Amino acid sequence: MAEKDKHTTEPMIKPKVVPPVVQFAVAEKFIEMCRSLSIWPMAFGLACCSLEMMAAGMSRFDLARFGSEVFRPSPRQADLMIVPGTISKKMAPAIVRLYEQMPHPKWVIAFGSCAISGGPFVFKGQYGIIEGIDKLIPVDVYVPGCPPRPEALFEAIFKLQELISGKRWWPEPPKEVK
Numbered sequence: 001m002a003e004k005d006k007h008t009t010e011p012m013i014k015p016k017v018v019p020p021v022v023q024f025a026v027a028e029k030f031i032e033m034c035r036s037l038s039i040w041p042m043a044f045g046l047a048c049c050s051l052e053m054m055a056a057g058m059s060r061f062d063l064a065r066f067g068s069e070v071f072r073p074s075p076r077q078a079d080l081m082i083v084p085g086t087i088s089k090k091m092a093p094a095i096v097r098l099y100e101q102m103p104h105p106k107w108v109i110a111f112g113s114c115a116i117s118g119g120p121f122v123f124k125g126q127y128g129i130i131e132g133i134d135k136l137i138p139v140d141v142y143v144p145g146c147p148p149r150p151e152a153l154f155e156a157i158f159k160l161q162e163l164i165s166g167k168r169w170w171p172e173p174p175k176e177v178k
C-alpha cells in the first residue's frame with residue numbers, strides 16, 4: 001500500500017530515479033585516458049635543448065614506451081608543443097603561428113631554462129630574446145635545466161598525462177637519499 005503524505009490525502013509518490021541512458025562522464029573519462037596515453041608532440045627545435053628532446057625519442061631512452069614517440073612534422077597533426085630552447089624575437093611570431101595552427105585540445109611544455117625564463121641570455125640590455133615562452137602562449141608544464149635530461153622530459157609527459165586524465169600512470173621516481 002502506498003505511503004500517505006501527512007499534509008494531503010493523496011498518496012505520496014516517490015519519483016523514480018532513472019539512470020541516464022548515455023553516461024557522457026564515463027565516456028569522457030575514457031577519452032581522457034586514451035588521449036593522455038597518446039600525446040603527439042610536434043617536431044621542431046630552437047636551440048641546444050632540442051638535442052635532449054631528440055635523444056628522448058631515440059632508442060636509448062625510448063619515449064615510445066610511454067605513448068608519445070610520434071613526433072609530427074605539422075602542427076595540424078600535433079597536440080603537444082615542446083618548446084626546447086632559446087626564443088629569439090625573430091622566431092617568436094613563427095612559434096605563435098605554429099601554436100595557433102594546432103587543433104584543440106593542445107598542451108605546451110617549456111623545456112629548459114631558456115624556454116622558461118630566457119636562461120643564460122638574460123642580462124641588462126639584452127634585446128634579442130623573449131624571456132620565457134609563457135609571455136607568448138600558455139604553458140602547462142615547466143622543465144628546468146640547461147639542458148634538462150631526457151628523463152626530465154619523461155617526467156613532464158607523465159605530469160601532462162596526469163593533468164589530462166587525473167591519474168599518474170607510471171611509478172613515482174625514487175626519493176633522493178641524503
Ligand code: SF4
Nearest residue numbers: 048049085114146147
Ligand atoms: S637552456 Fe641551456 S641548453 Fe637549453 S637552449 Fe638554453 S642555453 Fe641551450
